Amino acid sequence: KAGVTQTPRYLIKTRGQQVTLSCSPISGHRSVSWYQQTPGQGLQFLFEYFSETQRNKGNFPGRFSGRQFSNSRSEMNVSTLELGDSALYLCASSLRVGRGLNEQFFGPGTRLTVL
Amino acid sequence: GENVEQHPSTLSVQEGDSAVIKCTYSDSASNYFPWYKQELGKRPQLIIDIRSNVGEKKDQRIAVTLNKTAKHFSLHITETQPEDSAVYFCAATPNSGYSTLTFGKGTMLLVSP
Numbered sequence A: 001k002a003g004v005t006q007t008p009r010y011l012i013k014t015r016g017q018q019v020t021l022s023c024s025p026i027s028g029h030r031s032v033s034w035y036q037q038t039p040g041q042g043l044q045f046l047f048e049y050f051s052e053t054q055r056n057k058g059n060f061p062g063r064f065s066g067r068q069f070s071n072s073r074s075e076m077n078v079s080t081l082e083l084g085d086s087a088l089y090l091c092a093s094s095l096r097v098g099r100g101l102n103e104q105f106f107g108p109g110t111r112l113t114v115l
Numbered sequence B: 001g002e003n004v005e006q007h008p009s010t011l012s013v014q015e016g017d018s019a020v021i022k023c024t025y026s027d028s029a030s031n032y033f034p035w036y037k038q039e040l041g042k043r044p045q046l047i048i049d050i051r052s053n054v055g056e057k058k059d060q061r062i063a064v065t066l067n068k069t070a071k072h073f074s075l076h077i078t079e080t081q082p083e084d085s086a087v088y089f090c091a092a093t094p095n096s097g098y099s100t101l102t103f104g105k106g107t108m109l110l111v112s113p
Helices: none
Strands: A005-007 A010-013 A019-024 A033-040 A042-048 A053-056 A064-068 A075-077 A089-093 A108-115 B004-007 B010-014 B017-026 B030-038 B044-050 B056-059 B061-068 B072-077 B085-094 B107-111
Touching: A005 A075, A005 A089, A010 A019, A010 B085, A019 A089, A033 A075, A042 A064, A042 A075, A042 B085, A053 A064, A053 B085, A075 A089, A089 B072, B004 B085, B010 B017, B017 B085, B044 B056, B044 B061, B072 B085
Parallel strands: A010 A108, B010 B107
Antiparallel strands: A005 A019, A019 A075, A033 A042, A033 A089, A042 A053, A064 A075, A089 A108, B004 B017, B017 B072, B030 B044, B030 B085, B056 B061, B061 B072, B085 B107
């Protein structure tokens, strides 16, 4: 099975712009979670999508949003970019059968740099 | 919400030594505890996990222990090798129906030949 894929791998944007990141989960996986990784804050949860619905959201401002499509692919969007949004954005997919406890597998990440 | 503390932040050992990384969590409802290894420039990879109905789990040179009463769990790596050098993250999640993971800040393990 192919692993989790993310596009693009690298992005450079300027403050005030917006960006869209894409994640394709492992075939058959229906849950996609997004995390932001920075040297100072580590790995922080952004949101989780399952069956095209946002099921959980982390403590991030409304500039961060996402969606999931019927084929389980997910996108996240960050509007009005700030310098502090520079980070590695990771998505993870899991089967999510029943109530949680499913292993999450990470994609390679998208490295976003905001200038 | 859940809070996970991880120690130490850096750990240097000689090849062949053992390494131990410890994590504590705050939410008594948490019952799934995975460990991820992240090599420089690569994605986090799940190396072992433990669920709340198990006290210890081993996989070759890697073992994880869980003490639910004290709310802490640990990763043990025996006979370390240079290729074990990486950042290790512990995580916890409650059985809330979500897949949300709360991560520790990570431990940079350096194994010197």
